[in-house]
Amino acid sequence: MGVRKSARNLTSGEKAAFVAAVKRLKAQTTGRNYDWFVTTHMTYFASVGGIQYAHRSPSFLPWHRQYLIEFERALQAFDATVSIPYWDWTVDRSITGAPFTADLMGGNGSGGNGPVTTGPFAGSANWRITASASSSTSLRRAMGSNTLPTAAQVTSVLGISAYDAAPWNSSATSGMRNRMEGWQTPNLHNSAHVWVGGHMGQQDSPNDPVFWLHHCNIDRLWSQWQTRWGFDSSRYLPAAGTPGVVDLNETMQPWTGVTPATVLDHRNTYTYA
Numbered sequence: 106m107g108v109r110k111s112a113r114n115l116t117s118g119e120k121a122a123f124v125a126a127v128k129r130l131k132a133q134t135t136g137r138n139y140d141w142f143v144t145t146h147m148t149y150f151a152s153v154g155g156i157q158y159a160h161r162s163p164s165f166l167p168w169h170r171q172y173l174i175e176f177e178r179a180l181q182a183f184d185a186t187v188s189i190p191y192w193d194w195t196v197d198r199s200i201t202g203a204p205f206t207a208d209l210m211g212g213n214g215s216g217g218n219g220p221v222t223t224g225p226f227a228g229s230a231n232w233r234i235t236a237s238a239s240s241s242t243s244l245r246r247a248m249g250s251n252t253l254p255t256a257a258q259v260t261s262v263l264g265i266s267a268y269d270a271a272p273w274n275s276s277a278t279s280g281m282r283n284r285m286e287g288w289q290t291p292n293l294h295n296s297a298h299v300w301v302g303g304h305m306g307q308q309d310s311p312n313d314p315v316f317w318l319h320h321c322n323i324d325r326l327w328s329q330w331q332t333r334w335g336f337d338s339s340r341y342l343p344a345a346g347t348p349g350v351v352d353l354n355e356t357m358q359p360w361t362g363v364t365p366a367t368v369l370d371h372r373n374t375y376t377y378a
């Protein structure tokens with residue numbers, strides 16, 4: 106079972122292993138390769154068949170949990186020691202600190218919204234973007250245009266006992282999920298996408314490998330919320346009969362046999378250090 110660690114605590118060997126596995130998945134030309142993950146995120150960015158799976162809906166958290174599990178399994182097929190690290194942006198708040206170092210994610214883009222110039226993903230020769238919402242073939246970042254969420258803001262969101270609330274979308278004014286996703290103050294998940302900028306601000310955001318570290322942290326915060334309020338199925342809403350969203354026992358596309366209920370308890374698959 107994998108243990109997901111903070112990016113700031115990875116050894117240089119663990120950083121190199123993670124980067125190498127990501128690059129091997131990117132180089133894979135068939136099957137569920139890196140670009141499959143990017144295009145899947147683009148497809149499910151909006152509603153599919155009238156259902157909001159990945160965003161602006163209760164299944165934001167379980168959909169991305171399954172998405173990260175699949176990505177992590179794909180990396181582990183190359184190197185069984187690899188787990189996705191998390192970026193705790195309440196602690197690591199600098200453009201030049203972890204995880205934006207030359208031995209992991211690399212740093213900022215040049216100019217306003219330009220190509221990343223340092224690290225393993227700098228320039229299209231090292232990391233060519235092919236499945237994209239824009240024409241750039243180089244990874245772009247424009248970091249620091251807003252303020253990252255604080256530890257106090259995280260604490261406030263984790264203290265909300267209700268998982269989600271009607272109308273079950275980006276307009277929900279109560280419940281934990283919409284604050285965690287970021288359409289209600291304090292806008293946790295969305296704020297960090299905006300703070301990195303560039304590709305991270307677009308629907309093809311998984312083109313930036315820091316996407317996985319950010320979503321790993323969001324999943325970790327959900328796990329902390331579950332540790333406090335419960336991992337059982339009563340801690341997901343809505344339960345049944347809700348149009349346009351994924352109820353507790355409804356399938357989450359593009360997977361088969363995967364529902365919010367099947368991913369609620371992750372503790373036999375991975376844990377957080």
Ligand SMILES: [Cu+2]
Pocket residue numbers: 294298310320
């Ligand atoms: Cu995201």
